[in-house]
Amino acid sequence: MKKNLFSAITLTVLTIILFSGVYTSVVWAIAQISPNRGEGEIVLIDGKKYYTNIGQSFTVDKYFYSRPSAVDYNAAGSAGSNKGPSNPEYLATVQARIDTLLKHNPGIRKADIPVDLVTASGSGLDPNISVKAAQVQIQRIARIRGIAPEKIASLIANHTEKPVLGMLGPEKINVLKLNLALDHIQ
Known part of the structure; x- marks a missing residue:
């Protein structure tokens, strides 16, 4: 049970970091180099x-x-x-x-x-x-x-x-x- 719970929490935290931080930063960076800075x-x-x-x-x-x-x-x-x-x-x-x-x-x-x-x-x-x-x-x-x-x-x-x-x-x-x-x- 502890092993599954720890895996689930780890996956949740990693997913939050990836999609809320990394992915958002990559999209924002691409917008900054596009014409009109993504506007x-x-x-x-x-x-x-x-x-x-x-x-x-x-x-x-x-x-x-x-x-x-x-x-x-x-x-x-x-x-x-x-x-x-x-x-x-x-x-x-x-x-x-x-x-x-x-x-x-x-x-x-x-x-x-x-x-x-x-x-x-x-x-x-x-x-x-x-x-x-x-x-x-x-x-x-x-x-x-x-x-x-x-x-x-x-x-x-x-x-x-x-x-x-x-x-x-x-x-x-x-x-x-x-x-x-x-x-x-x-």
């Missing part, structure tokens, strides 16, 4: 800070819409909705998002709507949308801003981030960066 990518506009690595709400028609958030873009409460795909409340929320998207983008069909424009990510803070999600919004933005759709399509192409190492993950577009670039072309 994320910060953009200053009119004296206000925006973080490009945290999703932000864009619902005005002259901008590309961002991915919906289950936590209302609150980084302190990062989480998904935890509602399954058969939950009636979840289905109603997704349907409302679809209806809003169709209302503001009359040229697209329900079948053309990418899933990332009507569902929240696991963290609720995804700052990116798919290339298709940006492309289905071109006509609305072009009409409202009076910009040629080809110019907006070119902007999307220029802001498309390729997969890591050319194969890990999908192509994506940071919505904040895309909307800032959209403001600059006018």
